[in-house]
Amino acid sequence: MVLQVKDLTKSYKKGVNAVDSISFDINEGEIFALIGPNGAGKTSTIRMIATLLTPTSGDALVCGNSIVNAPSKVRECITYLPDEAGAYKTMKGIDYLYFMAGLYSGDKTVVDKYVKRAVDMCGLGSRLEEKINNYSRGMIRKLLLSRAVMTRPKLAILDEATSGLDVINALDIRKTIKNLSREEGMSFLLSSHNMLEIEQISDRVGVISQGKILTVGTIDDLKREFDAANLEEVFERVVSNEVR
């Protein structure tokens, strides 16, 4: 198991839990999606797993390492791509990849290998020699995604992986994620508002609302359970039941 989330809780104000004792797990090579309305607690959950925020209570184990007790070990196993993230605009694309690769390894051969992989994957070609300032949003997203997977992390956490991208770019990225999961056994924790995307690439889905995980299952299981034609309907039924 790559990720085990156990009773994870985060409260920013006393008595109000943004994330309320949630538990789920992700297996090796699995694509797991966390879906939920705005303010449901998705980003807080992801930020805790990415060791950016400290849990108020509970824990999560990434490759057996606790996010509370061994955050630095956790960071060696994961990569995180935040929603609407940017990159250092004054850097060239290739320099950004070298800079990030250098944070994961001190060995130049390994760094070169990571960068080569990212270069092959992002498809930006000679544009990598340009400053990131000149990149379109789609180009930046491709650069960041290739950065997120170049080190073959055990778990890649992608928040709104394709947000703001055109259909072709979004399809490209979805294919890449699926291939990395199937062919290289990489696990993914995704967060998205795009139900179609989640339905296409996810193995399992967790629906989160008001800080609680309401249900977890494969797409087919959830459709059956909630008698829904697609994931959008599943989401609507699960969340509206909770609101009532």
Place this chain on the structure above:
Amino acid sequence: MKFGNLLKKELSQLLTKQAIFSMIFTCGLLVLLGQIMGNTMENIETSSDTVYVVVNDDTQFVKDMLDALPDYGTKATVVKADGGMDAAMDANDTNSLIVIPEGFTEKATNGEKTEVELYTRLSGTGLANMVEDSVGTGTTAIEDYLTDYVFHDRLDISEDDTKLANDPMMVVDFTMSNGRTAKIAPSTVSGLMMSLNAILPMAIFFLLMMASTMIMTAISTEKIDKTLETLLSSPVSRINVLFAKMLAAVIVALLNAVSMMVGMVFYMAGFIGNGAKDMAGELMASSEAADALASEAMSVPQALSELGMSLSGGMFLLIGLELFISLAIGLFAALIMGAMATDAQTQGTLALPVMFTTMIPFFVTMFTDVNNMPIPFRMIMYIVPFTHTYTALGNLLFGHQLAFWLGFAYQILFLAVIMYFAVKVFTSDLLFTMKLPVREAKKK
């Protein structure tokens, strides 16, 4: 390796072409100002030796008078002004002309009060121009000659008595400071202090503003762009990220401080190092008595040293160190403020506290001595750590050692406290959860 990688990235982001340009610009500007002031001093020295005279009363009396002027400390060069005063000034590369009007000889020899016309063209509004324009132009020498003529030739008084009557008293200037006394005009010393007090705090102010804004923009941009989240979820410790940022900012600030202090040394040399000519003597050079006094008066560096006001290498080092501590305080404060940014709008608002705390003491110390303010205001001013940097030079020069060292100790303490908070912000959830309180209030 990882830390080096981080540091390299931070330095490459801070040491942009604009930052390097402004660093060279500050240093170059001070060197240039020093050169200008040095040249002005040289001009004053040479221009006060020679006066240009337009003679409209062409008599033997006037000729004799002009020939005798070197004995009174001034050489007269007769020039034509047929094309107007401006043209005559241009032709002789001067900004002042003395005109001996028609009827001058008649009045002088008949025992009437004479008059000469003095034309001075203002060369500009700058400090150097004003100093240059205010220098005497040799009318005193003519006046002295006429006095001698009245006493000696008309009243038939002996030469010695004439000299005595002409100059019965001599004022010997002494300036006191730090419990010491030096034989120099106080205006010379205070003029120098004024120019120092205007330039050094201004340079410090711009340096503080620039460095703080630089780090605040760097951290807030990383937060807004979410590159900080990417960076901190990679296998590097937050302390390493923080210290790489700080070290890079400190290196850049240090480069700024060093370039500024180098510029300051050149600037100072323009005032006091230029041939070590005595400013006091030069400003009074046209009078024989003043010449005698000038030969006895001390040179500016000598006098400042005698008054315990000279800027030794140690003092420059201390001021540099104080400047460095101020910069570090500004940088840590800017880092904390920058961490509160949530968008481009708050980024601008967050710059205000740093701007005010650097700007207010700058203006206050420029116009008044903080030590002379009422106690409550003085306390408020001293709470702001940057005040101590603005007053450091004055404290050192005027021997306020206790005030200097107390300020220094306070700054170190302040640095330790703010550093502690910066580390706390950077290693906790605060980095991602902290927001500008004002915006929260607005939302409510």
